[in-house]
Amino acid sequence: MSARAAGALIVLCGAIFLEGIDVAMLNIALPAIRADLGLSTTTLSAVVSAYVLGYAGFMLLGGRAADIFGKKRVFLTALAVFLAFSGLGGFASEGWMLLLARFVTGAASAFMTPAGLALITANFPEGPQRNRAVMIYASTASAGFSLGLVAGGLLAAIDWRWVFFAPVVLAAILLAIGPRLITDRDAGTDRGKFDIPGAIALTGAMLLAAYGVTRLEHPGEGMQWTMAVFSASALLWLAFILIERASSAPLVRLGILRSGALIRANLGALLFAGSFFGFQFIASLYLQELLGWTPMQTSLALMAIGIDAVVAPILTPRLVDRFGNVRVILAGFLLALACYGLFSRMGFDWTYAAMFPSMLLLGLAFALGYGPLTIVATDGIAEDEHGLASGLVNTAIQFGAALGLSGVSAIGAYMLGDAISPEARLESLRVALLVPLAAAALGALVMATGLRGRDGSRREAVA
Known part of the structure; x- marks a missing residue:
């Protein structure tokens, strides 16, 4: 690796590190935000969902923008927008202001992330060298998450608004x-069309789908409106497909979806993220609102998940070399399934020793799942479509996170009803945990289908 390539990798890893601490710090600060702004559980989950939906809705447009206008230009511009609206979120005085700031910050990340990943893959040849660079990139995001848990606890203990102001400093340094x-070998000489209608249809479809899920928390109230929301989402999904087929420069070249490995990677990413984000939301509310733990104590409790920052760059590449990507990802899903099963025993008398195995298992699951899913999603894809491929898998991750959060919020609120007792709130969280459990089980099933080749022998089915 040349000195310039190493420097570029440091900056790009710094950006994904920034994203990691931003998400982790917010998760820890959620109860403090609720107490200050008086938000309901549904609105509280929407604070996180707003970010991931903005992320998911514009991810494909971000990948396309990187291919058209140049990866470096898009990356730096998106980083500047991220800085501005992250700071704006700290000044929010009402729920809608916070939701708006988080949505725009997520949209900025949607342009920054695929451009950053494409810059990495463009500087390393396909194979072990590129896999190692991607693993470093993924483990940096994990390190950001781990540090974000600690920083989030410290900052939330002072004032939750510092959770939004702190990323501004790092973003300014990177800028x-x-x-x-x-450096970018492709400065964006292709001035093709920008598929704005496709981006609008995709964003609208995902927003309505997530909103429809949250409306299920009151099945007897306005069910016709809820079904209308889901129908509108389905129509927008159909419109998106038709727009892409007719467009001369689509966000998604539909032919890329013929890759079985790409489809499995995206489904796996969606389900893994849905279970992971849903669990974090449940754990944060359980520890702080039911057990009465401080933000700092909650940060330290969840920090065991950050073991993936150590495991991912050291152990995961060796496991991939020996067993292949699909088997390693499957193992990650099974570990996540074990984590959620163990955590379902949560109670008022739980000590940290009782919950530590769950945190550790989830950290190992993330280490085995995230990096290999990213590799499978871009393996075998043409160089000029790496931005698209990375955009697809990141869209799946963020949309899955939004659905997981919406599902957990809807089921928890439905089970709680009008009850306010601690016992009722605990039971509602236990039932909501079924969402991460189901997502992990389905994800394991999806990845298991990639272990059988056409000849019926046991082998990986990669691109």
């Missing part, structure tokens, strides 16, 4: 040094 270190 100052990034232009000098990042």
Whole structure:
């Protein structure tokens, strides 16, 4: 690796590190935000969902923008927008202001992430060298998550608004040094069409789908409106497909979806993220609102999940070399399933020793799942479509996170009803945990289908 390539990798990893701490710190601060702004559980989950839906809704447009206008230009511009609206979120005085700031910040990440990943893959040849670079990139995101848990606890203990102000400092540093270190062999000479209608249809479809799920928390109230929301979402999904088929420069070249490995990677990413984010939401509310733990105590409790920052770059590549991507991802799903099953025993008398195995298992699951899913999603894809492929898998991750959060919020609120007792709230969280459990089980099933080749022998089915 040349000195310039190493410098570029540092900046790009810094950006994904920024995203990791941003998400982790917010998760820890959720109860403090609820107490200050008086938000309901549904609105509280929407604070997280707003970010991931903005992320998911514009991810494909971000990948396309990187291919058209140049990866470096898109990356730096998106980083500047991220900085501005992350700071704006800290000044929110009402729920809608916070939701707006998080949505725009998520949209900025949607342009920044595929451009960053495409810049990495463009500088390393396909094979072990690229896999190692991607693993470093993925483990940096995990390290950001781990540090974000600690920082989130410290900052939320002072004032939850610092959770939004802190990323501004790191983003400013990256903006100052990034232009000098990042190089882009493709500066964006293709001035093709920008598929804005496709992006609007996709974003609308996902927003309505997530909103429809949250409306299920009151099945007897306005069911006709709920079904209308789901129908509108389905129509927008259909419109998106038709727009892509007719467009001369689509967000998604539908032919890329013929890759079985790509489809499995995206389904797996969606289900893994849905279970992971749903569990974090449940754990944060359980620890702080039912057990009465402080934000700092909650941060330290969840920090065991950050073991993936150590395991991913050291152990995961060796496991992939020996067993293949699909088997390693499947193992990750099974570990996540074990984590959620163990955590379902949560009670008022639980000590940290009782919940530690769950946290550890989830950290190992993330280490085995995230990096290999990213590799499978881009393996065998043409160089000029890496932005698209990385955009697809990140869209799946963020949309899955939004659905997982919406599902957990809807089921928890439905089970709670009008009850306010601690016992009722605990039972509602236990039932809501069925969402991560079901998602992990389905994800394991999806990945297991990739273990059998056409000849019926046991082998990986990669791109």
